[in-house]
Amino acid sequence: MRRCPPCAASETQTATVVGFQRHATALCHSRLRRRALKLGPRYCPAAMGEPPFDAQERLALCDLFEELGADVPTLLEGWTGHDIAAHLVLRERDLIAGPCMVLPGPFQRFAERRRVRLAEKREFGWLVGRIRSGPPPGFFRIGWVRSFPSLNEFFVHQEDVRRANGLSPATP
Numbered sequence: 437m438r439r440c441p442p443c444a445a446s447e448t449q450t451a452t453v454v455g456f457q458r459h460a461t462a463l464c465h466s467r468l469r470r471r472a473l474k475l476g477p478r479y480c481p482a483a484m485g486e487p488p489f490d491a492q493e494r495l496a497l498c499d500l501f502e503e504l505g506a507d508v509p510t511l512l513e514g515w516t517g518h519d520i521a522a523h524l525v526l527r528e529r530d531l532i533a534g535p536c537m538v539l540p541g542p543f544q545r546f547a548e549r550r551r552v553r554l555a556e557k558r559e560f561g562w563l564v565g566r567i568r569s570g571p572p573p574g575f576f577r578i579g580w581v582r583s584f585p586s587l588n589e590f591f592v593h594q595e596d597v598r599r600a601n602g603l604s605p606a607t608p
Contacts (some may be wrong), residue, residue, distance in 0.1 A: 453540055453558070474563075483558075488582055488583075489583070489584075489587050490582045490583070490586040490587040490590060491570065492527070493587055493590035493591050493594060494566065494567060494568070494586075494590050495556050495592075496606060497567070497590050497594040497597070498564050498567055498568040500594060500597055500598065501517050501521060501560070501564045501567075501597070502564060504517060504597065504601060505517065505560075506518040506521075506560035508597060508600075508601060509600045509601065510593075510596045510597050510600045511595075511596040511599055511600045512596055517560070517597055518555055518560045518563070519555055520596065520597065521555075521560060521564055521567060522551050522552075522554045522555035522558070522563055523551055523562035523593075524563075524567050524589070524593065525554060525558075525563050525566045525567060526550060526551050526554055527589070528551075528571055528572060528576050529566065529572055530550060530554075532551060533544055533546060533547040533550035533551070533552075534547070546601070573585065591606075
């Protein structure tokens with residue numbers, strides 16, 4: 437049986453990370469995990485089952501959505517929790533409208549129409565389930581995308597919901 441040299445995790449150990457399983461050794465050798473291993477030779481987040489930061493924020497936001505409901509107000513004028521959930525699903529799973537969200541003019545208007553249609557078409561629980569299931573295969577599973585844009589997106593939208601409803605800011 438092969439072992440992960442820095443942490444001695446066996447190849448057969450697995451860690452569940454937001455809806456999918458990966459070998460602990462694969463998680464240990466990702467760029468983010470190699471940085472975490474500098475904390476000491478026995479610290480292995482993958483073997484301990486600790487999900488990445490973006491996954492933690494994703495789950496916290498989904499828990500908050502389920503606690504407060506679809507019609508909860510947000511700091512984004514005119515948007516509810518349902519609208520934010522549709523925005524997050526569209527961002528990760530619509531290969532055409534997702535990139536248009538950051539482009540100006542007609543592209544952004546196109547993405548907004550798709551978001552509104554998605555919010556009307558799908559129930560809030562379905563949207564939250566899609567968010568909770570983790571990023572789809574592809575771009576949003578790349579390490580730097582998970583570490584920066586996705587982490588920021590989930591943190592900011594969690595704070596949009598929390599602060600609009602008189603809840604204290606999230607604690608690490």
